[in-house]
Amino acid sequence: MWRRTVPIMITFIVGTVLVVAEFIPHKPFGNLGEDFSLYFDIIAVFAFILGGGNLCRVHFSKVYRKKTDWQFSIVTLLGFFVMLAAGLFKIGNPEGIQGDVTAAGSLFADLYDSMFTPLQGTMYALLAFFVASASYRAFRAKNIDASILLIAAFVILLGRTPAPSLIADFFAGAGITFMATAFNFVPTLTDWIMDVPNLAGQRAILIGIALGVISMALRLILGVERTYLGSDSK
Amino acid sequence: MANDEKNNRGLLDRLQFIDRRYIFIFIALAVIIPLLLGLRFEEKPSPIVLALYDKVDNMPPGSRLLMSFDYGPTTAPEIQPMVDVILRHACLRGLKVYLMAVWATGQSLTVQTVEDVLIPEFPDYEYGIDYINLGYKAGNQGLIRVIVDDMKRMYSTDANGTDIEQVPMMKQVESLKDMDLIVSFGGGFPGIKEWILFAGDPGAIPIGGACTAVSAPQLYPYYPNQMVGLLGGIKGAAEYESHVLDRYPDSFKTKPTPGMNMMVAQMVAHIVIMLFIVFGNVMYFMYRGKERKLAMEK
């Protein structure tokens, strides 16, 4: 009962109230709907703490048991506690403990700029190299479908840069007007691909996803879908 | 003859399965060299970018613009130029600017933007009267769901801890419905899509977007009925910068244009990747032809 029925009831009540509040935005549903959303926002913060707690548990255990690369876990824990202390105690904050935690000049802001930003930014920047490598190795025009994909990609890659107008100017200077016209048309074609075929495809995907989300939400609210409760939920 | 073919196939093999680090070097050079050269070209705004520009440009002075910083350092190189140029445009037009973040990483970037752009370039803009930093709140779409009806339930203070009731520019604001335009800067979750779903559509509030190129194609179905305009990736930023420079040359000629500056590197890198794809396909078909020929000979 406590492990299965209560959570299913909570999901049902909360989900139903929020749905009803959309249609009857008056007391008690309107207020309850807003309250539940507000509580949700607050509980989300506990999820951050849970994440931090879990991180400490995993890495302390790794260090304690001297598992492979345990030395790097010390780096993780050091980074975690230094950043946490800088933020929670607002160390070096020009406005003191009452100021904005991210205020310029605070240790928290400096660590954000000198560690968080380069680390997170570069992790994603690496993808440029892997996209290029994958394009060379895997992007093959093996059939009509792949060829269409390739052509659309080429038009977008070219059309979303100043290249077409530069090339068109070159051809116009050389007196090859039809090529100049063709390259001048690339940005228009790019806009058309985005506004028409891309729009149609994305809209079909969007409608498909919406139907999926709606049915999943219904399954959750009605208690049909219980996998989020874990293995002993049946 | 057989030896020649074997050598030929060996070369094809090597090119087909070339060490990816050579490709990495090409990409790095394709980006670094144009950046060092510092070239810049004019950009013609596409209709979807122009639509957002026109919306901001046609708002009467004193109108309320909410800018939501829904991004982090990962996508800042793409998004920050859009934030800077729209903020400059808004301040030039005399709009009241409300800054907030649905992403935790957004609050640090909000402070940086205020320090780098707003304070030095618009000294007449007064905190609490012309602009406010509401800061970050957790809750993703749950947050938007609450503030679309009642802003002060979540924002009891601004980012500096000041009582929201004491801030002059918040006195007339009860909910997001009091905003004349909301522009979400981001692309991930929560982002422009959540702003449309949970604020724009239910509250009939105009929503504009400035997002990463990755997420731009997914947002086209919302334009123009559910979203007033969209800046997609660095190209969108460059188009907006170029257009605003064209319309307000006196105010913008000395301002940085990071979007336009990055477009040449972007162009060269795109061309290099296209050449890689073409070359990869040529190698592939030559390799496949040889394979078939060898199989037939056997």
Add this chain to the structure above:
Amino acid sequence: MNPKTIKLIIFIVILTSIVLSVYFVSMDRDSIREGIFVTSAAFLTLFIMSFLYKDNPYYKFAEHLFVGVSAAYWMTMGFWGTMMPNLVAKLWPGAVRGVLPALAEKDASYWFVIPLFLGLVLLMRLSPKGGWISRWALAFIVGTTAGLNLIRYLRSDFIAQVNNTIIPLVDKTEAGISFWGSFSNIFVFIGVLCGLIYFFFSKEHKGFFGGAARIGILVLMLTFGAGFGYTVMARISLLAGRMTYLFGDWLGLIN
């Protein structure tokens, strides 16, 4: 050469470069603090990029540091942004007098004991025995997400999108009928319909249905092609951003 010696040489080179960088940046900007932080950002960027050559201890160092720093960043932002003003200040206004004096005199609202309870229950997940009770908080999160999403997706991503697709197939302008506009409108209508048919697997893709699904695939291929182009664009921008930092902010070669 002995691999250990090579590793030692690399370490000494990196250490010397860091010291030199701190020195020169500090001199350039007249601030040791800036020298340290700018150098830290530059070398952490290089450490992550070193993964392109191969996995190495410097990359692992940066990667592990990233994990710790990010978790703490999110916790701090949640604590100061939401937990203090929206939970602690609501339950015990007097308790925040030292950090948020603006809220210290407000009335308490004891309904906020509900999110406090659910939040604490969520943390029980860390406990080896009482983890099951965290399901209550999880159930609340799942219920809220489902309730919020159900109507909003139905309205904005289903009804509104169907509505946006029902457009005049013949595009009439002041100058007459626009061929290109009409073609585009028809393309959108048929494209969406065929795309949806392709996603519909309850009926076998044969005959007319199969033909429509085939058109759907072609439309989706154009969509994915556009998506690929935009993805490349995004990734290159991010790389250009980091390079601008290295060659501009750090080395001062880009204005």
